[in-house]
Amino acid sequence: MANQPIFLEPVFQERIWGGKQLREQFNYDIPSDRTGECWAVSAHPNGQSIVHNGPYKGLKLGELWEQQPQLFGSNASKFPLLTKILDASDDLSVQVHPDDAYAQVNENGELGKTECWYILGCEPGAEIIYGHHAATKEQFKQMVDAGQWDKLLTRVTVKPGDFFYVPSGTLHALGKGIQVLETQQSSDTTYRIYDYDRKDDKGNTRELHLDKGIEVTTVPHVGAETTFSTETVGDTLVTTFVSNSFFTVQKWNTNGESSFPEQAQFVICSVLDGAGELDNATGSYPLKKGDHFILPLGFGAFTLRGELEFIISHE
Structure with a gap:
């Protein structure tokens, strides 16, 4: 299996703010017109991707991680990353995530959650919430309590093509009419600060987590500076958005043919647009928009052909 790509079947999550763009844009078979999240590459217990091909077909990604660790060659105790596509047909709640140290103590050993967004599409004038204006923790709490x-x-x-790095402690939210590919630590810990006082289909408001949320929010807000770099590999433009201790995230735009050397770690790949094929010593594998797969450690050198746009991530 180390010389085959590991294609994955995603898991879909319905949300109060979800929509139908995951079907309309990616042709996914979604459960309803309120589908907010595609957990495309996930070994998290709250929604695990399923291996779609090869000798391990049918295994959950978490099972593959535990049973075949040589495919990943990682020192992490659990699969470290989670790749999602989000469809915000309405505003998401204003929220914040803890760091690893806080989550370990307060969330039963869960990872913290640092993430990043690549904007796939959006309505004209669409907005995100990214940060706040409070100067001190006391002021922050006062403004939250007062609903200011x-x-x-x-x-x-x-706009489409924008990239945002969202470290733990950053107050944030996607706004209505935005679709993103999100790369994050493998965590499902979210502290909801504000939810527009809306109610679900049973007339209930969603739970807020004000005490924890206020505690972990970075005050004053510190904007995450990102410096992009680019290189050309054959007919592929490689743009590196971020590379740190949590993850490296790149965009690959292939228009023609490009040959890549063997990668030094397992690599997560999401096809955002186009079609083509991936070739290595074992054969040729067709690729299309909406595919998600892992190149395991030991996959070897490979060639990409076609017109393709990827988001690539790894530890």
Whole structure:
């Protein structure tokens, strides 16, 4: 299996703010028109991807991680990353995530959650919430308690192709009409600060986590500076968005043919657009928009052909 790509079947999550773009844009068979999240590459217990091909077909990704560790060659105790596609047909709640140290103590050993977003599509003028205007923790708490959201929250207009790095402690939310590919630590810990006082189909408001959320929010807000770098490999433009102790995230745009050497770690690949094929010593594998797969450790050198846009991530 180490010389075959590991294709994965995603898991879909319905959300109060979800929509139908995962079907319309990626042709996924979604459970309803309120589908908010595609957990595309996930070994998290709350939604695990299933291996779609090869001798391990049918295994959950977490099972493959435990049973065949040589495919990954990682020192992590659990599969470290989670790749999602999100469809926000309505505003997401304003939220914040803890870091590893806080989550270990307060969330039963769960990882913290640092993440990043690549904007796939959005309505004109769509906005995200990214940060806040409070100068001190006391001021932050006072503005939250008083519901001064317009004064507190920082809004940023987005467009397709934008990239945002969202470290733990960053107050954030996707706005209505935005689709993103999200790369994150493998965690499902979210502290909801504000949810627009909306109710679900049973008339209930969603739980808020004000004490924990206020405690872990970085005050004052520190903007995450990102410096992109680019290189050309054959007919592929490789753009590196971020590379740190949590993850490396790149965009690959292939238009023609490109040959890549053997990778030094397992690599997560998501096809955002186009079609083509991936070749290595074992054969040729067709690729299309919406495919998600892992190149395991030992996959070897490979060639990409076609017109393809990927998001690539690894430890």
